[in-house]
Structure formats: C-alpha cells, structure tokens
Amino acid sequence: MRDFEPFIIAFVCNWCTYTAADLAGTSRLSYPPNTRLIRVMCTGMVDPQYVIKAFMDGADAVLVSGCHPGDCHYINGNFKARRRIRLLKEILPRFGVAPERLRLTWIGASDGIQFAQTMRELADQARELGPSRPLEMAV
Numbered sequence: 001m002r003d004f005e006p007f008i009i010a011f012v013c014n015w016c017t018y019t020a021a022d023l024a025g026t027s028r029l030s031y032p033p034n035t036r037l038i039r040v041m042c043t044g045m046v047d048p049q050y051v052i053k054a055f056m057d058g059a060d061a062v063l064v065s066g067c068h069p070g071d072c073h074y075i076n077g078n079f080k081a082r083r084r085i086r087l088l089k090e091i092l093p094r095f096g097v098a099p100e101r102l103r104l105t106w107i108g109a110s111d112g113i114q115f116a117q118t119m120r121e122l123a124d125q126a127r128e129l130g131p132s133r134p135l136e137m138a139v
C-alpha cells in the first residue's frame with residue numbers, strides 16, 4: 001500500500017479546530033492533502049449519519065474535532081459528540097468499517113501544530129489499515 005493516500009473527512013468546530021486548521025495553513029505546517037474539512041458550528045451537531053455517510057462515500061478516516069471540555073460555545077455539544085462517537089465506534093464494524101478509522105479530538109484555536117500532527121497521525125493509521133471498504137448499505 002505504498003502509493004495509497006487516504007482520503008480523510010474532518011468535521012471541525014467553527015470556534016476552535018477550524019481556526020487551528022487555518023492557523024496550521026497560515027503557519028505553513030504540512031498535513032495530508034487529501035483532507036476535506038467540513039466546518040460545523042459545534043461538534044454536537046455532527047449527526048452519526050454524517051459520519052456513516054462519509055465512510056460510505058469513500059472516506060478512509062474521519063475526524064470529529066471540537067472545543068476542549070468546558071469550552072464548548074453551546075455548553076455541552078462536545079459531550080454529546082463524545083457519546084455519539086463512542087456509540088459509532090461500536091456500530092461501525094457492522095458497516096465493515098474499523099472503529100480506529102474514526103477519531104474524536106479536542107483541538108483549541110491556537111493549536112495549529114496539534115491539528116497538523118493529528119491529521120498526519122490519522123493518515124498514517126489509515127495507511128496502515130489500507131483503503132476502507134465499507135459494506136453496501138443504504139444510509
């Protein structure tokens with residue numbers, strides 16, 4: 001799988017991780033080019049169906065990243081996200097997707113370095129797992 005470049009979808013909170021991604025870009029920090037950011041107002045609005053659809057549509061890894069606990073602008077959205085991700089990791093194998101392909105992180109607005117590093121780690125892990133081949137299911 002030497003030539004395999006994983007396709008990564010990242011659902012990022014507008015208030016923190018999106019800004020960190022922007023900072024990584026303006027700081028010229030490198031992270032995998034096959035990353036597509038989807039800006040959301042809060043990780044609490046990331047419906048589990050979005051994650052499953054991302055895998056069904058070809059993502060090799062999915063990141064959900066938001067504000068640190070206690071910093072969510074909508075009070076407890078990130079805690080809702082944490083519960084949903086925990087459940088998703090249990091059901092993803094039913095769709096033929098390894099749970100390691102899904103990651104939840106808290107990355108603050110000033111953590112551009114951490115964002116770039118997280119994306120590189122996620123890409124490395126997806127490279128080790130190889131291309132994702134989810135089962136054909138209607139979502």
Ligand code: FES
Binds near residue numbers: 065071
């Ligand atoms: S506002 Fe950032 S996770 Fe809720």
